[in-house]
Ligand SMILES: O=P(O)(O)O[C@H]1[C@H](O)[C@@H](O)[C@H](O)[C@H](O)[C@@H]1O
């Protein structure tokens with residue numbers, strides 16, 4: 001029983017690499033852009049194709065009906081986004097679709113695996129940088145097979161913090177997001193950054209390049225794999241109100257330690273978002 005999910009973990013790394021190769025090749029061709037929830041929520045045929053490749057490969061390997069899937073593009077097409085106790089893959093085929101469309105060089109494949117609603121492992125392949133991040137519960141976090149560790153900075157004044165603007169441009173949300181960023185910048189911190197992909201941002205926390213990444217409006221597929229990687233690199237995950245992280249709540253703070261996380265949380269102006277697992281009529 002001990003290493004029950006090792007084969008799945010190893011296979012997830014293989015699949016993420018294959019998906020990343022597809023994304024790299026697709027980036028060399030003309031990209032046809034479509035939109036989803038808003039005119040700035042972009043999607044491409046590559047997002048859809050790569051998700052099919054990932055789910056197809058996992059189904060071929062583990063058998064039809066044995067595992068469940070929550071994939072960004074399947075959910076966009078009406079599949080449920082409910083985490084049950086069954087073995088479940090949580091997939092973002094192209095995290096950083098806007099970056100992909102514009103040739104901004106941070107695009108990641110994010111694959112996580114949960115059993116009994118607990119994350120067992122996560123794989124994030126930052127495919128344009130060729131960096132394979134992975135972590136399995138209790139076994140440490142790695143980037144290209146080198147173990148990684150969060151930064152030991154406790155003084156917020158010596159930190160770099162990441163946040164993103166997301167794809168919801170409603171005035172309340174934009175005002176609160178910018179107000180939060182202004183307050184954090186003026187603490188002051190060393191800098192504010194953003195790579196355009198939540199999965200990569202979390203890996204930057206895990207490697208110690210930044211102290212924290214927070215966002216309201218992300219989805220479970222953006223953060224599930226990164227959550228294992230941050231935790232296994234010695235970091236911490238919280239809700240933006242300081243409570244425990246709820247994968248479906250669309251709110252998250254990931255940080256190198258509790259001191260930094262709590263200091264950031266003091267400044268976050270929370271705005272409402274619809275949960276990932278809310279019934280369809282509320283979406
Ligand atoms: O939609 P994709 O998968 O590209 O991912 C999202 C990013 O991960 C967010 O951090 C970011 O803020 C955006 O919401 C972006 O859409």
Ligand SMILES: [Mg+2]
Nearest residue numbers: 092095096222
């Ligand atoms: Mg994403």
